[in-house]
Amino acid sequence: MGIEFENKKEGVTMKCMRCGNNAYQSRTTEAIELGNGVLVIRNIPCYKCEHCDEVMFTGDIIQQIERIIAEAKQRMEQVSIIEFEKSA
Numbered sequence: 001m002g003i004e005f006e007n008k009k010e011g012v013t014m015k016c017m018r019c020g021n022n023a024y025q026s027r028t029t030e031a032i033e034l035g036n037g038v039l040v041i042r043n044i045p046c047y048k049c050e051h052c053d054e055v056m057f058t059g060d061i062i063q064q065i066e067r068i069i070a071e072a073k074q075r076m077e078q079v080s081i082i083e084f085e086k087s088a
């Protein structure tokens with residue numbers, strides 16, 4: 001799924017966990033398999049490695065993603081597409 005936990009304060013430059021190069025602030029889209037359906041979350045704030053395109057999320061973003069996943073599971077839709085900003 002590409003989610004890695006990195007417990008760093010906001011504003012601190014992230015280092016890629018795969019290759020160690022600098023990661024810059026970006027946005028990404030994640031597709032998550034729920035078993036009974038697929039959840040797509042668009043425009044998630046993330047850090048992306050400038051070298052290998054590894055995507056990393058901060059702890060509070062991961063918490064919010066987990067909340068969106070929990071809500072999507074309750075709805076049991078086959079395909080859910082959610083904008084990250086609107087779900088905040």
Ligand SMILES: [Zn+2]
Nearest residue numbers: 016019049052
């Ligand atoms: Zn990298």
